[in-house]
Every structure is written in C-alpha cells, then in structure tokens.
Amino acid sequence: MYNDKDAKKIVDIIQSYARKHSLWVVAYGTGCGAIEIPPTMTSRYDAERFGIRGSATPRQADVLLITGYLAVKTLKRVIRTYEQMQAPKFVMGFGSCTINGGMYWDSYNTINALDRYLPVDVFINGCMPRPEAVISGFIKLQQLISEGKAEGAEKYLKNLEWYRENQNKVIPNWNMPDYNW
Amino acid sequence: MEINWSSVIGIVATPVIAFIVGVLYGGAVRKITARVQNRYGPPITQNLFDIIKLYSKKTAIQHGVMQHLGPVFAITASVTSLYFIPVIKDSPYFQNFSFNGDLIFLLYMMVFGSLGMALGAGQTGNPNSAIGVSRGLSQMVGYEIPFVLALVAIMIQFKTTSLNELLAVQDHFTNWIIFQSPLAFVAGILAFLGMMHYAPFDVVIAPAEIASGPPSEFGGKYLGLMMTSGSIFAFVKLVLFVDIFLGGASDFITLIIKTFLLYMIPVLTGIVSPRFRTEQSILFFWKWPTFIGILAIIVVVLNG
Amino acid sequence: MEELKIEKEIAEEISKTFHSAEVTVKREKRVVVKLRDDLITPFLSYAKNNMNFIHLAHISCVDWLEDNKFELIYSLLNYDNKVMILAKTYIDRENPEFVSHTNYWDQAETYEREMREMYGINFKGNKRLTEFILEDWQGIPPMRRDFDTVKFSQDTFYNRPGRENAQDVRTTVTKKSGEEIPEIGKDYTVRNL
C-alpha cells in the first residue's frame, strides 16, 4: 500500500509547496532598483500575499534580489552574502543592468553580466522594472520551484571553480573566507 | 500498572493543539496587521508554510553545541510550561502535570527558554546576537517584576499557588479574578505586553538596529525550531493569562475566543506604536506597572 | 546694474586685499575669483573669517589634459547675502600636490579624499587620505581624462553579445515614419566625434 517512492513524493510536494509560498528576500538594496522594493512590499502591491517577505539576515533568507547594477565593491559583499545563505537559495537579477550592463555598459566600476559571477534563476528586465514586473518575476520563480528547475545553488556548487575564476578576475584582492555554506 | 489513557492522549495532543493554534494565531495576526495597513495580507496558514520551508532547508550552518542547544532549550521550555497549565478547565484530558505549586514552577520555566536562547545566540559570535541577547535579558528583568507582583497579589488573596485552585475560585464570570482583583490584572496585562514582544517592546529583534537580534545567525532547521517554539509559547502565555484572570475555559470555543481577544491587546497596540529603546522600556515597566502591582499587594494585605 | 551692488562690493573687497586676483562678477549672486595657487589658503581664510563666507559648498577639480593642468574650484557661500564665490586656481598635473583645508572645514576632508582617489592629487596635511569610493584600485586614477573607461570595461568585464536578429530602434522607427536619420544621429555613442 505505501511504497517508499510515493511517500517521498508526498513529502516533496509539501516541501516544494511550502518553499514556493514562503520566499524570504534578504534585505540588501544593492543598487538603485531597491527603490521599487518598498512599493512592492507595501500596501499598493502587497507581495506578502504570495508569501514574499523581507528577511533581515542572509542566514534566514531564500532569495537574493540583485537590484540593479553591481559595483565591484558590492559584488564582493554580494558573493559573501550569497554564500552565507542556506540552500535551497535563489538569485533574481533585477533590471537591465544585471543582464548586459544596461546604461552602465561602459562604466569602469560596474559588472556587465551578473550570471558570470552568481547563478541567476530569474532575470527581470527593464530600467527600472515596475512592481508588477517584480511580482511576475517572483511568480516565475515559484513556477520554477514547483517544477524543480530552480537549482542555482547546485549549479554554483558544481561549477564553483568557473565562478571563482570569473569572480577573481574582477575582484583584485580576494581576502574572503572559504566556501562554507 | 493502571494506565490513565485520558491523560496519555492529553499529553500527546496538547503540544500538537498548541502548535496548530499558535501557528494559526500567528497567521491571523499577520492578516489583521495587513488589514490595518491597507493591504490584503498573506493567507492565514502562512506561518505554517514558513515553518515547513525552514525545516526543509537542505543546509543549516552550525556554530557550536550551544547554538544547537539554544532552540532545543527554547522548545523544551515551551512544551514543559504547556504541560503544567490546565488548558481546558476540569477536563481529564488536559490536566497534564499541573500540581499544587505549579504557578511558582511556571514562573521559572517561562524564563528558562529565554536563557537557553541567550546561551545559544551567544555562541554564534555575531555581535548583533550578543546585543540582542543583552537587550532581551534586561527587558525581561523589566517585565518580570510587575508580572511577579501581580501573581503574588493573587497568591496572597486566594492563598494558593495552584492554577487548578485558582480556576476553581472563578466558577462564575462575576468571580473572575479580573473583577476580584483588577489592580493585579492591570499590572499583569502591562507585563503581558512586554512578554509578547510586540511593539513597543520589540527592541530585542529590532531589524533596523541589530538585524534580527538573537536569531541573526540561525537559519534553516534552527529557525524552524525557534518558530515552532515561539508559536507554542505564545499559546502558553495566552492560556496562562486566561486561566489566571479570565476564569479559564471549559471548552475549546471559549478558549479560542478568550485567548484570541487577549492576543489582540498586544497586537493592536503593536500596530500603532514605534518601539521603545531598552532603557525606556525597562523604565516603563518599573514605573506604573510595578507601582500598580505593589498597590495590588497592599490592597490585598489590608483587606486581609 | 543696481541689482549687482552687493556682488560688486564683494569683488572690490577681494581685489583690494588680493591684488593679483582676477575677480569677475558673473551674474547675480556669483562672483568668480581666479587666484595663484599659493593664494588659495590665505583667500579661503580671509573669506571665511573676515567676509563671513562660512559655508564650503564644494571643492571640484577639472582635468585640462591639453594644458597639462588641474583646475581646482572652491565654492563658498555667505549665508547673510547668499552670494557665492567660486575661487579657482591651476595646479601642475604631473606631480599634483596641494594644501589641505581640513582645519578650516570638516567636510573638506571628504572632498580631498575623493579627489586623491579620482585624480591622484595629494593633499598635504589631510590625515585621512584613505580609500574612499574605490576598493583595491590599480592603475591610473579613473577620473583623469587619459583613462579610457570603455576600454577598461571591455577588458575587465564580460560583454554579452546582443541578439543576432536585434533591430536598430531608430532605423525601424524612421522606416515607418519615412523620415531620414541625420548623418550625426547614426552613431549612438558619438564617441568618434
């Protein structure tokens, strides 16, 4: 009657349902896109309807929202923040500048393609994306989670050397502790 | 050996019920807060999803043995306190371990969880945790005094330290202790505001100051354990206050109504209040609530 | 001419005290003073203490690569008559050094830190010329005119190639409306002009 496979599946369904409906976003306004986060989270758009909530520390968070361009100095902190988060964790690239540099394509201090340095699950384009776009990005992430396709964390761990190489290329002084999940 | 089945069922069912009610209350509070804030709010089961998600996290960083024990201490304290409180009045299922001196025992047990958390958070090495712990302990000193004074006033007045005997006194709603000893109730409810950690007394977890305070370094299963314990403990505090002041409850519906109304006092205060600094909140507790508590004892002693 | 009375008085006072200064009243509430580099400190001190120009609005630097000079601009504001003085001077670009004015104004420290980082000007007397905005920067200070930010960006950062079927917005729009793109507008970046 009860075989192991089915039992596991039920647990999986419950898990992915809970994961999907409880996305805690680490409170890190890395760029100018952070200005659209308060409207998304507050009464007009109310992202809490979907279980999206802010979280004060990376240890408790599930989603790292990269709000826009990343200065090299911030990239270093973002990597550290990302590595402190507990798996399963997801990265969302917010705004055109995470995709190809956007309007800062020729700036000497901003990276141009975020997915070379961190595994991005969902990109939201626009400069800047409206709160509706942010919420639709979250819903896309929820879909990916329920389909089991949001596996950025595993990808990162598997290709750690490649990511490290790219990161080291832009960060001249790499004085960070080793990867410790 | 004769096994008392009703109490066995009670022992198993009590924490489960407490957890479910606590979690749903948490969700309801989020919903009500959202409505006050002009928004729709999360579903009422949101806290349950959060807890399941936290338990299903694949990794959880550990900083040492004490950090592991912290949440365990917290949940032990909440469940143990729960066992010493008669949840339903005169019901054979929910008497659990209540005994003659349980009121005094509870006073200690309720502090135990916070102390365990403090030890656990201390080991994470995060300065935010350390500051949060010191804030939490100083604030605890603040609200424990009026709380103890209120309980002492009641103990003197009814000459008992047993919750069951207190419940027996309150056989009719005119005999509720809230009416028999209103001063003690006022002191107790003010201390209760502090105990529930809603604004203005939420300096312990103030995000804008110290990230999320003591649990800063706790993620995944540890945080899940803490949220579980928090849900149970909220229920414990509510039932305790209902038992002491509002005449307890002889069935579940009464229990839900009474605890929920009681819960709304700190929640609704919290929605419209900024938070006090640590020394301001201690000063708050040591002023009026303490004074009222002492007054309650004096009145009781004079009435003899 | 009646309106510029206060400005003219200020200009007169400055040129009386600093004979070599070149003072012009630019417009209402703007007086421009051009000074030798060694006169900047006495001038700032005089303006602050004797003429009540107590607010340092900004210190700016312009790189004149062709003349091999840096131009420093100190902007002062008088709160009583709201007149603003722009004190300008030129310093050598090869070995840029200047005097720090942190003892006159606190906020000068911040401006000097930034200029040290962005232009490589060494302010003698500023005790906190530490890293300010950039981190571990190697190479020439980025705000100098001879630093090529486009080349640096292309060398350092990965540039994602565009879509192959991407269409030029301007050509598409003009094709629809039947207009012609002016010759000058064909290059988006205008870098080659």
Place this chain on the structure above:
Amino acid sequence: MREKETTLYLGPQHPGITGNMMVKLKVAGDTVVKAETHVGYLHRAFEKLMEQRTWMQSFPIVCRICVPEPDPNEENLARAVEEIEGREVPERAKYIRVMALELSRLAAYMLWMGGQSGGLGLYTAPQWSVGDRDYILDLFEELTGGRIYHMYIWAGGVRRDLPDGFKERVLKTMDYFESRLPEYDKLIFDNAIFKKRTIGIGVIDKEKALEWGVVGPPLRGCGIKHDVRIDEPYEIYDKLEFEVPTVEGGDIYARAMVRRREMEQSISMIRQVLDKMPGGPVYNKVPNPLNWYVPKGDAYVKTESARGEFGYYAVSDGSLKPRRVHVRGPAYVHGVSLLERILVGANISDVSPIMNSLGVCPPEIER
C-alpha cells in the same frame, strides 16, 4: 572604568541602513564611541560616463544619481546648460518644472516618512505612506512615462505638455493628500513614543551647523532659515506664495516637523502653480540633441531638493560633451563628515533614525 569596546558593522547588508553603505561603529556598551562611514558600494562613475556622452545623453544619467527624487538633478543639469548657453525657457515650461519638482519633493517626503518611522519600529506608517506615494508616481507615469526615472526636464524646457485633464487629477490627488495628513499626524508626529524616541536625539549644534555644511531640512530644523527657493529663486519660485518653515531644536523631531510642514507648503504650491499656469509652448526650438554644441563656459547651479541643496558645477569646453559635471549632493556632507560627528555618543538604537532624518542617500555620495 572604561567599558570594553566592540566593533559593529552596520551594513552594507543591513535593514537599518539607508541604501547601500556601511557604517563602522565602535561601541562601548550601547553607546557609539567612534563612527566611520564607508561608501562606494554604488559607485557607477556617473561623472566619467557624462564625459563620454553628449549633453543631452547625460539627462538619463543624472536622474539616476538620486533615486528617490530624480527631478532636481534633471533641473540642475538643464539649468546649467541654459546658463552656459544663455538659452531662454518658455514661461509654461517653468511652471511645469516647478510642479514636477514639488510633486517629487512630496513623493520623497512620503518615502522618508516611511523610512523614518519604519526604522523606529512603526511598521504601519511605511505601509500607508509608501502606498500613498504611489498616487504621485501614477501622476508622473502619466506625465512622463516613467514611475521612477522621468527624464522629463531638459535644457530648453520640458519634454512634453501636460496630458488632457491632468490638472484635475493632480488637484484631486492633492485633496487626497491633504485629507491624509491629519491621519499621519495621529499615527506618527503626535505619537507619544515617536516623540520619546526622537526629541533630543541626534542634535546638530546650531552654532556649528553652518560651518559643518548642513543644508536643507536638517539646517531648518536648527532654526536657521535657509532655502535655495527663497535665497536664489529659480524658475518661478519668486512668483509663488510660500513660507519656509523652521523649527528650533536641531534634533530628529525638529527635522521631522520641518518636513511635515513643508509637505503642506508643497501641496499649496502645486495648487498655485496649476492655478497660475500660462499657455504657450513647453520648449523652444533646440538643436539636434546629438549635434548640440554647448559654448565654452562654466556654471554652478543649485536646486532645493527634499534633502537640501543640490549643486551642479558644469564645465563645457565648447565641444559636444561635457568637460566636467561635478555633482554636489546634500548627502555628500550629511552622510560622511556630519554623520561621523553626530553619531558619537548616540545609542545604537538611534543610529538608523539619525541616518534617516539626515536623509543620507549613498548614490549621491559616490555617484
């Protein structure tokens, strides 16, 4: 006996920090002994990028310097170009510019109100005020096409005229805001705990404020009447009736009250502008934006933004592109030297409210 000092890093990943910066605090017990700001996390090299682009291509860049309130930047660059060129602006455009500036000031104050009270733990206030701010953003969206970045004001006027019925919608929104203000008073400004947390905290010395370079609401919160809108009236501010509120005290509460009263003034100003607005074109004939040679010269222009005086120093060498545009944001002084000074002796709990009340906005510091 001295208490043991610990180092506390506030940021860059921290919910209490305004934007993306770091304050390194040395604390003894609960008191800050030394504060050090570290900025540069948002450095995009705008001033360098502007040297790579034409004057008109710089407009999309400058509005990104200050995210909560982009219009003063556009206004500044536009006025700098106009001053160097001696270009005339149509009367109607000036009125529309003032309307946009005041609307954005109102929006910035709504966001500040949320940040200030949210930092103090009053989570209902940001939910209300950020939600209400969206009504202004809706107006901006209708007017300019963008919610946050407008790129609306440019040299020679504004980009386009008001849409049909826009005036009525603005007036309706203003009525709504006026009806909301008493509720905010009840929730925030008259709240006993809010007063307890803010009065006497983060005090700026009135004697020293001018020398330290304090501008905007923090300076007016010291009781000093200084506002670019009356000192050096730009556009049509000399034709409007308004007062510049000042409050004595120099603490967080005084700064909050200054902003609270300025909101009323902004509402009344927007009404006056809409009332007096003349007809006519909104921009004069301008050269091709890609072929727009600005003559040799320089200009220092300033605008009163929600956080204080925003100054631009622009230099043209007669070519297509700016030689240099130096941006002097109010936060440049507030966020570094002033913050480091007044944080000393403050309680850790008050660090975030002090930062909010000074309006520290990191993108302005590092550009």
